[in-house]
Amino acid sequence: MVIRRDLVVVGASAGGVEALRDLVRGLPADFPAAVLAVLHMPPSARSQLPEILARASDLPVRPARHGDLIEPGTVTVAVPDRHLVVVGRRIALPRGPRENGHRPAVDVLFRSAARSAGPRAVGVVLSGALDDGTAGMVALRARGGVGIAQFPGDALYPSMPLHALEVGGAEHTAPVAEIPALLGRLLAEEVDVTGVEPASELMKTEVAMAELDGDAYDGEDRPGTPSGFGCPSCHGALFAIDEGGMQRYRCRVGHAWSPEALAEEQAQALEGALWMALRGLEERAALSLAMGRRAEERGHAHSALRFRARHREATDAAALLRRLLHRGELSAEALPDELGEG
Template identity: 50%
Template sequence: MSERVLQGVVAVGASAGGVEALVRFAGGLPEDLPYAVLVALHVPASAPSALAGIVDRAGPLPATTAVDGERLEPGHVYVAVPNRHLLAHRGRVVVSKGPSENGHRPAINALFRSVAVNYQHRGVGILLSGVLDDGVLGLGAIRARGGTTIAQEPADALFPDMPCHAIEADVVDTEAPAAKLGQLLADLATRDLAEETILEPDKRMDLENRIAMGTHFSTEQDAERLGPPSGYTCPDCNGSLMELDIRSYRCRVGHAWTADALLKARDDEVEKALWIALRSLEEKVKLSRKMADRVGPTGIGQVYAAAAEEAEHAMNVLSDRLAEAIPPWGPLDE
């Protein structure tokens, strides 16, 4: 156990291109960092993660896979478990199977929000390489509670979408290359926070944080209190989404979506439906022609032949549409 006093908590979020950014970030951390560092990287739910070992070898600070309930210690890096949120709560780690956010668990927004609620001025949020906009609302929460927000310089990120979205949303205090972030944290550690002001609780932020700390299908928290019905449905559970503001939504069981992530989920749904339709039309053509050949040149045979021609025309139109929308090597998830 370290004898140093925990001065604050640094929450780090990354997605695509995040492993490289995290390696450079870890390599630049000072040995005497008085913060605990929590890292959430988007990974598939069923994938084994070697990230803690990679981060541990990359820099001077020990990095381990987060364990629910362990005490947060300065100079230690805690890495999220696949398919679990990583949160900070009252000086301890929380590993939760709360509702996914933007289709992710761990979710960067959930981690950042927990630091905003629990650490206010002593919280730091760092957003690294990634696509879409997970982490932007979380950085906004940290900033609103008096914390410090940092983004990897877009030119330094393999996938600059997440840092760019945060910068465009005006929720970033400072930008820096991943390798220089450790020096920024060392500088922040010298600040005098003796006269920091304790802020009044943010009821909505507190409720969202409690939702993330809950169980996968928990109904203890009423998400309907967060806002009016949006008229949209949740891609995860098909439940009604409540509109928190023009950029974010949450369903009754707690799944959270930003507007950009919701649009991407709809694109995925449409693409999947089109591929199913194309397969069904192809099977209809084959079956109709088989039936036409079986009954021969009769009236019913002509009906089958006409059905085959109609389905083939629709199949060709749909195939051309998909070819325009999808790279020639096929959909990325196949």
């Protein structure tokens, strides 16, 4: 069986507004595919992205609405705090668990496009930090879709495109100004879909989790194997999933993490814990100082000496934490020298 591709899914993050604008600027008015785009955004802000893209595009640009048909020759943009999900030939906007701390998430869009469209879909990863979109690219290619990554040297933030190429296996890379012509060639190709694998149970389950489908949560099994790590979002157990040469993580309620995003979130959690520890040490130092002065006033020399020692220990430890936080060196390699200074 031979088909033609008719769905383009695009993901971007930091630096993505400029890249998306340049991409849609190059799409002709008779573009034969539907374009669905996710840009990571704060949950509470109203997105101006449809208006920004509409000013640059010859195609109609609209914010996503639940239940809308996916129409060729249109650009549909994700809205804040809702995943953009492909369900057959329509759009769904569930408020499912965040992936890599984001909702909407690039991986959710790509994975749902892989499930519903498979070889009819093209995935495009544009500028962004960390490795969002990589798991979605793996899923898309597993279903016969094709992947494009913005040429990293052309991206304001090259990490997402780099991971899409190196780990996700995207077949093509180009500066964003050249991607419209590349899409035109890919959409014009006739694609033999004989032998394309159906969506896996893992893929179906993960999309169902994004849709908050109760059946995906009620089963006894969870995707993956216990990893020994905790979920930064809900502190539940994370399960490791190996797919297409990439290991990633998902918890029981569906929060999902790629390796780079999980490491970054853990670093943020560690910094938060250090600030809490610093606060506790500063309070201990202040209390010890006050209690020591009171003991001296009452003539309790032994107690005053003990409180002065506690004050000195707390201030020394607080100084160490302040140096670590100031320098941002929270790795194990940085700790021995710092600890030795006290």
